[in-house]
Amino acid sequence: MAAHEELLQTALRERGLRVTPDRLHVFRLLEASPLPLSIPALVEEIHDTGMNQTTVYRILELFTAMGVVHPVLIGHGSVGYELIPPFRHHHHHLVCIGCNEVIDLYNCQLEHRLDEIVKPYQYKILYHDIEIHGLCPKCQAKEAEDPGPSAH
Amino acid sequence: MAAHEELLQTALRERGLRVTPDRLHVFRLLEASPLPLSIPALVEEIHDTGMNQTTVYRILELFTAMGVVHPVLIGHGSVGYELIPPFRHHHHHLVCIGCNEVIDLYNCQLEHRLDEIVKPYQYKILYHDIEIHGLCPKCQAKEAEDPGPSAH
DNA sequence: GTAGCTGCAAAGGCTTTGCATCTGG
DNA sequence: CCAGATGCAAAGCCTTTGCAGCTAC
Numbered sequence: 611m612a613a614h615e616e617l618l619q620t621a622l623r624e625r626g627l628r629v630t631p632d633r634l635h636v637f638r639l640l641e642a643s644p645l646p647l648s649i650p651a652l653v654e655e656i657h658d659t660g661m662n663q664t665t666v667y668r669i670l671e672l673f674t675a676m677g678v679v680h681p682v683l684i685g686h687g688s689v690g691y692e693l694i695p696p697f698r699h700h701h702h703h704l705v706c707i708g709c710n711e712v713i714d715l716y717n718c719q720l721e722h723r724l725d726e727i728v729k730p731y732q733y734k735i736l737y738h739d740i741e742i743h744g745l746c747p748k749c750q751a752k753e754a755e756d757p758g759p760s761a762h
Numbered sequence: 763m764a765a766h767e768e769l770l771q772t773a774l775r776e777r778g779l780r781v782t783p784d785r786l787h788v789f790r791l792l793e794a795s796p797l798p799l800s801i802p803a804l805v806e807e808i809h810d811t812g813m814n815q816t817t818v819y820r821i822l823e824l825f826t827a828m829g830v831v832h833p834v835l836i837g838h839g840s841v842g843y844e845l846i847p848p849f850r851h852h853h854h855h856l857v858c859i860g861c862n863e864v865i866d867l868y869n870c871q872l873e874h875r876l877d878e879i880v881k882p883y884q885y886k887i888l889y890h891d892i893e894i895h896g897l898c899p900k901c902q903a904k905e906a907e908d909p910g911p912s913a914h
Numbered sequence: 915g916t917a918g919c920t921g922c923a924a925a926g927g928c929t930t931t932g933c934a935t936c937t938g939g
Numbered sequence: 940c941c942a943g944a945t946g947c948a949a950a951g952c953c954t955t956t957g958c959a960g961c962t963a964c
Contacts, residue, residue: 628938628943650928662946667929674839687826687833687841704880713883720872728856728894731865735896742880744887780918780963802953814921819954
């Protein structure tokens with residue numbers, strides 16, 4: 611069994627919660643996905659496994675409260691969920707606003723700088739998100755030939 | 763009239779769109795709010811002005827497409843909207859996961875570093891979001907006396 | 915005058931909730 | 940065995956859509 615999955619089992623048992631097939635299944639879907647998954651996307655994925663969609667909502671609420679996942683913005687103002695450390699490597703996102711492609715960025719070396727910025731507020735920092743938005747090479751080319759996206 | 767509002771009017775007219783009382787009203791609400799506003803919050807605000815809630819949705823969709831606002835995560839996985847440069851000063855968020863307090867951080871000095879990180883991907887960067895999550899001093903104290911938030 | 919904007923009302927999704935049933939430890 | 944988890948179904952939101960009437964320019 612994967613090391614991350616054992617971590618999840620431990621985290622659940624420590625709280626007196628149960629390791630169930632549904633919870634493991636949702637965890638594996640998140641682990642297998644290169645991108646954050648929205649709840650509707652997860653519901654879609656589990657649709658033919660017999661798992662109820664209410665269960666998906668409850669599992670994500672639980673995972674969020676446990677610090678297993680956290681919400682991030684994906685695409686046009688919708689919310690997705692992804693695993694966070696120690697359940698997954700720390701990383702950030704580079705998002706194309708043209709085609710919604712998402713690239714994971716590892717090697718974030720900004721922690722020290724962020725600590726400095728936040729010091730005056732006496733917050734205890736738990737985690738941070740960075741999302742960089744722009745146009746991927748393909749969409750830059752598309753924009754160059756098109757007249758550009760007029761509103762509406 | 764505020765300089766930012768003139769910018770909005772210019773941006774609208776450049777696209778052959780109209781400057782309407784409703785659009786100005788939504789813009790002013792966003793400008794007056796220290797925090798990002800969710801659509802339901804905006805709908806609440808305009809409820810007794812006679813403006814229809816459908817209009818709020820359409821205006822936010824338009825403002826997003828125009829680059830006047832962008833979505834950010836606020837609180838527990840919900841989405842809010844806020845003005846972005848040149849309609850507002852560039853800034854980031856420090857969010858308390860205990861009480862959902864949001865503090866604006868100005869003086870972001872990370873642009874250069876982000877450029878370096880992203881260089882290999884040949885993206886054209888348009889903007890970035892940074893959200894730092896943690897516990898405010900008050901919630902740290904609360905956690906110290908409480909047994910801490912068990913799941914569920 | 916006319917393209918564009920808004921109001922209204924209905925439809926369609928998404929999310930939450932209560933309760934009965936089932937199950938992991 | 941029993942606290943905890945899930946399924947089901949209904950209810951309550953949130954969001955989108957089509958069309959008729961209104962307004963900025």
